[in-house]
Amino acid sequence: MNNDTLVRKLVVVGVGLIGGSLALALRRAGIVGEIIGVGRSKANLDKAIEAGAIDRASAELIDVAQDADMIVLATPVNTINLYLHELSASPPQDAIITDVGSVKRDIMLTARQCLKEQYRNFVPGHPIAGRERSGIDAASPGLFENHNVVLTPDEDTDSGAIERVRKVWLATGASIILMDRQEHDAVLSLTSHLPHVLAYAMMDYLANDANAERCYQMTAGGFYDFTRTASSDPEMWKDISIMNKDSLMKDIRRFQGRLEDIAMMIQNDEGARLERLFQDARQTRSLVTEKRNPNE
Known part of the structure; x- marks a missing residue:
């Protein structure tokens, strides 16, 4: 161990795309x-050991948690809550615990309930990075470079724990954004959860069309770009959608209303209004691309 070691013993729960890439x-x-x-x-x-991501493995978190410096819960959101319940019998006294979940409110409430006094060492996190492929085979040490990682500590989170987790993510090449959990869940609903639902809905709509087979032959780049996220893990996105349903249902209803507005423009031959909306949308797309990450 050298003088630059920030974490003596790191436990990564879920050595897949995110956990493996972090390791x-x-x-x-x-x-x-x-x-x-x-x-x-x-x-x-075993693959993670062969890839050099981890030194050894354990089937049970409780067996390796007590003398860990840091525990990263890098599983799907429902499983994060299950592991927090597993820790509730004997919360690690000194370990900093963080997670990578895409929904923060539910996970933070579970952490407070399960970790009790040790909740102060829980630093909720969410790296805004990913791919459609999962598992250690998809992991890459450069996955987080020039991407944002959101941390959502609250007033009870220890400042030293926040700083340690911040330094860990900075070492991956990521940038850090601090948010409260409500804002995080609302923003991610609009920028991630709703787009995934729309991509799945589009593919379901296509599959059930009477002319689906012919449509399959006529798809091109735009269709692939729009529906790319429908290749993501369905079980994981089912859990995220339900866990963040308060924010997501608001966005779905607002989006339905916007689609109705567009449908009326088309129905009533309101070409000028429709073109103006498309122009504004194109400008917003350019703005998002510019602001997404200036270093990318």
Whole structure:
């Protein structure tokens, strides 16, 4: 272990795309000592060892949690809550615990309930990065470079724990944004959760069309771009959608209303209004591309 070591013993629960990429990135940065992977799939954990992401593996979090410096819960959102309940019997006294979940309110409420006094060491996080592929085979040490990582601590979170987690993510090449959990869930509903639902809905709509087979032959780049996220893990996105349903249902209803507005413009031959909306939308798309990450 060298003087640059920030985390002596790191436990990564869920060594898939996000957890595996984080382990690889921190290994490359030289700021971790031992990395232990936790998961249910021995085959995936064996692959993670072969890839150099982790040093050893455990099937049970409770077996490796007590003397960990940091625990990263990098599983789907429902499973994060299950692991927090697993820790509730004996919350680690000194370990900093963080997560990568796409919904923060529910996870933070569960963490407060399960970790009790040790909730102060829980730093909620969410890296805004990903791919359609999952598992350790898809992991890359550069996944988080020039991407944002959101941290959503509250008034009870220890400032030292926040700083340690911030430094860990900075070592991956990411930028840090601090938000409260309500804002995070509302923003991610609009920028991530709703687009995933729309992509799944579009593919379902196409599959049930009477002329689906002919439509399959006529798809091109625009269709692929729009529906790309429908290749994501359905179980994971089912859980995210339900867990963030308050924000997501508001956005779905607002989007339905906007579609109705556009439908009326088309129905009434309001070409000028329709073109103006399309022009404004194109400008917004350019603005999003510019502001998404100026370093990218």
